[in-house]
Amino acid sequence: GENVEQHPSTLSVQEGDSAVIKCTYSDSASNYFPWYKQELGKRPQLIIDIRSNVGEKKDQRIAVTLNKTAKHFSLHITETQPEDSAVYFCAATLEYGNKLVFGAGTILRVKS
Amino acid sequence: DTAVSQTPKYLVTQMGNDKSIKCEQNLGHDTMYWYKQDSKKFLKIMFSYNNKELIINETVPNRFSPKSPDKAHLNLHINSLELGDSAVYFCASSPSLRREKLFFGSGTQLSVL
Numbered sequence: 001g002e003n004v005e006q007h008p009s010t011l012s013v014q015e016g017d018s019a020v021i022k023c024t025y026s027d028s029a030s031n032y033f034p035w036y037k038q039e040l041g042k043r044p045q046l047i048i049d050i051r052s053n054v055g056e057k058k059d060q061r062i063a064v065t066l067n068k069t070a071k072h073f074s075l076h077i078t079e080t081q082p083e084d085s086a087v088y089f090c091a092a093t094l095e096y097g098n099k100l101v102f103g104a105g106t107i108l109r110v111k112s
Numbered sequence: 113d114t115a116v117s118q119t120p121k122y123l124v125t126q127m128g129n130d131k132s133i134k135c136e137q138n139l140g141h142d143t144m145y146w147y148k149q150d151s152k153k154f155l156k157i158m159f160s161y162n163n164k165e166l167i168i169n170e171t172v173p174n175r176f177s178p179k180s181p182d183k184a185h186l187n188l189h190i191n192s193l194e195l196g197d198s199a200v201y202f203c204a205s206s207p208s209l210r211r212e213k214l215f216f217g218s219g220t221q222l223s224v225l
Binding site for chain 2: 089
């Protein structure tokens with residue numbers, strides 16, 4: 001995506017394994033980094049977010065880490081379950097928070 | 113009591129036609145958006161409005177004209193539809209400008225034949 005790069009584009013893991021999705025951004029003024037999950041045919045929904053004054057945030061099986069110096073942030077899902085299968089989008093604010101730009105998305109498949 | 117609702121859910125139309133998509137939010141948010149999701153799932157911002165005022169217009173063709181009659185509504189009118197306009201269009205809202213958590217509508221699948 002524009003100014004936000006996301007990798008990998010697809011990720012297949014075995015149920016119970018961990019999944020990691022990585023994003024990089026270019027605007028050093030970016031200060032808010034959310035992650036959205038979009039199930040097939042549904043709307044994107046926020047699952048976790050992090051602000052630039054924090055290095056890591058955890059919510060049950062999901063966690064996000066942020067490296068401001070390197071301008072990258074990652075989503076970690078532990079103990080993956082089939083219902084985690086979806087498209088995951090990272091995003092970052094640009095233009096002093098006026099605009100939220102999304103990465104290109106990662107299709108996560110959890111095989112049971 | 114859907115938070116962000118948009119209609120219609122599906123829209124199938126011929127090239128050259130004009131169509132509208134409506135969006136309403138009952139969350140009391142100040143800021144509303146239109147995003148376009150193409151066949152590769154890429155989500156791209158088109159417009160944002162804050163308290164009925166246009167904030168972002170992302171070099172979208174002027175065949176696309178958003179209208180915000182009040183801060184709870186943001187409609188999208190598209191003139192002279194083209195094949196490349198086929199996509200899913202998502203409306204979204206956030207509490208205020210720079211309060212960035214987005215609440216998305218359920219999307220409108222537009223198919224131009």
